[in-house]
Amino acid sequence: MTGVESSSKGATPDGGLFGDGLVAAPPATAKGKRRAAPAGPPSRRVRVLLPIPLDGAGGGAYDYRVPVGTPLPEPGSFVAVPLGGRELLGVVWDGEPDAGLAEGRLRDILGVLPAPPMRESLRRFVEWVSAYTLAPPGAVLRMAMSVPAALEPAGQQAGWKLSAAGELAQGGAPGYRLTPQRRRVLDVMEPGEPRAGADIADEAEVSTGVLRGLADQGLIEPALLPRPRSFARPDPDHPGPSLAEEQETAAAGLRASVATRAFGVTLLAGVTGSGKTEVYLDAVAECLRQGRQALVLLPEIALSSQWLDRFKERFGCAPAIWHSELSGRLRRATWRAVADGEAPVLVGARSALFLPFPDLGLIIVDEEHETAFKQEDGVIYHARDMAVVRARMAGATCVLVSATPSLETLTNAEQGRYAAQNLPRRHGSAGLPEVTVLDLRKVPPERGRFISPPLIEAITETLARGEQAMLFLNRRGYAPMTLCRACGHRIRCPNCTAWLVEHRAQRRLQCHHCGHAEPIPPHCPECGAEGSLTAIGPGVERVQEEASVLFPDARRLVMASDTIPGPAAAAEAARMIQDREVDLLIGTQIVAKGWHFAHLTLVGVVDADLGLAGGDLRAAERTVQLLHQVSGRAGRAESPGRVLLQSWNPDHPVMQALVSGNLEAFMAEEAEARRPGGWPPFGRLAALIVSSEDERAADRVARDLGLAAPGGEGVQVLGPAPAPLSMLRGRHRRRLLLKARRDVAVQPLLREWLSRVEVPNAVRVQVDVDPVSFL
């Protein structure tokens, strides 16, 4: 990876360039709280980086004057500044302002916000991510200032509370006329506890207008919200489980690394159920003893109810949590608690990397191989790799955790860049499940069915023993394609190169790329034939339908991102399974991750070949990882587990690796397959994705990029070619792939390359360094 290179310098822009969405103006109520910036003769200048995705000479940093009477803000200070006709929040950045700039072109900063300045380690991280991903610094800064309201002092916000009459009405006293909506509002309120209007409206599922109606009726009244409660301190000496010998060895290694208070990376590998979580929680305890903060990144924080329970058991209280579904108020309180050092442990999604930890001592990346850590839009970055960078800048330990580490991480460990700890056995008496491939050529399902006879038998036996079974198919909905039997027409998305997926429960066809949805048509849209449309292939809904016929008495539960929409639903589903209110679980990849269900002993994979189609660079690796994770859900307690993989390709190396359980050998072969061609991790890749609503414009830019492609020693450009998803959300897409030797820094090449081609406004060129998706 390359070093930091910052290109930000420049003048105050003249404004008028920016849409409303870019303005991060603070709430009006708090304006009076800022230190005033009295007028006076200009004296000193600072550079201010603004959270706007501007590229070019300024790179998002502009010079401003600090008026007399305002103390010179130190680098990292949050300031309000004018830009065009607006007011924006930004950060005083390092580096010298441009002395050559005429005084008359400079404008004054409007004030310094009463928030802890952004630390140097986070400022360097913002620059580094920008330099590495080629995203404008301001676009990266925006991720580090995602909660502008948190920069204002807390405790000012107004909300609503029940009035005396409201409490009576809530209790059911007669004489109050209440619409069902107003009733719901009263039901979600607690006497004497003010709440934010938006939160009330959200929970009661009403518009805020309903609240005004209730206020007019005298049933609720305005009230100041209390200051957010401070975040509890996890107790590192709270009694935890005593670690087995191998676990203790690994934990000691991690603790020693944390105790150095210096940068280091360790791979914590170990089979599913070996106690990796217990081991890294021990490293979190060490970090707490050091008085530093710990960050745990999970790929799907919404699915982490069991993880949170274990954390509470280990430390006596919950950690702070960070994900996209936090309410505005909790978001703000959490951001602020992190900045003030009051949240000693935070568990979050990838965006948590950009929180303002003043003293980060440990970053854990759990399930480090997960592609969910790659952010695919906006600033395109891989949170696993950026976690390593963040740790380096903070002088922290980074632990990458997985039962199936990525080839990138394994190679780093092999070459000594990362330390490694391994847990080869499951904890306690549990063994690893026995994995068998069902050869669908020999034991096919009945016509129009998807579950083969041996799998039916295994489920029947499992259920008869009173144990739980799981059917895994990584596809939402009822069927991935709808075909007309009369004319052969297949129903496609109007905006994307994709088939529409049938969701029978909602009687709709949906595009899983752009969200387009339409009712299932009564006749073929092409030839008009009646009753000729047929569902092709299975999704989880269809497997559930088949299971309802085969196992009518089994209590079934479908878990997919559309049936389990949020953290509460996921927690409830997990509880139902744990409490044995479910016999047969049917799910997509959301059932693969991290769950510990003691009574689940059978896993059936409906289509083990699914991920191998399409054949991108990592298709085999990813299929092994996913199916191994899914398999790892079986037999985690006393009763032994079994896994049946339905496949048309039983001899495929992926199936053989899963059966033998020898993933090291598989990954070694994978490495040998990639090494000669210089594919990652033995070489570097960067993709350019050209897109436009205008197909000819996209082609023109793609062609120009192809003509301007860099060459030379160890550098090669493939394409342009239509992307596999050649149309997405109505945009035509073309791809180019830069492939370079490992010792070539691709960023300067990419910058130079992009500077040589003119890109009209109607065309977008996205840069994806280290691409994970090739769609």
Ligand code: ADP
């Ligand atoms: P992994 O993260 O490797 O999949 P976990 O940490 O989830 O493994 O451990 C699997 C199960 O074994 C969990 O229920 C966990 O609580 C239990 N476990 C692991 N190590 C211990 C230990 N030393 N003492 C008691 N229970 C343990």
Ligand code: ZN
């Ligand atoms: Zn679509």
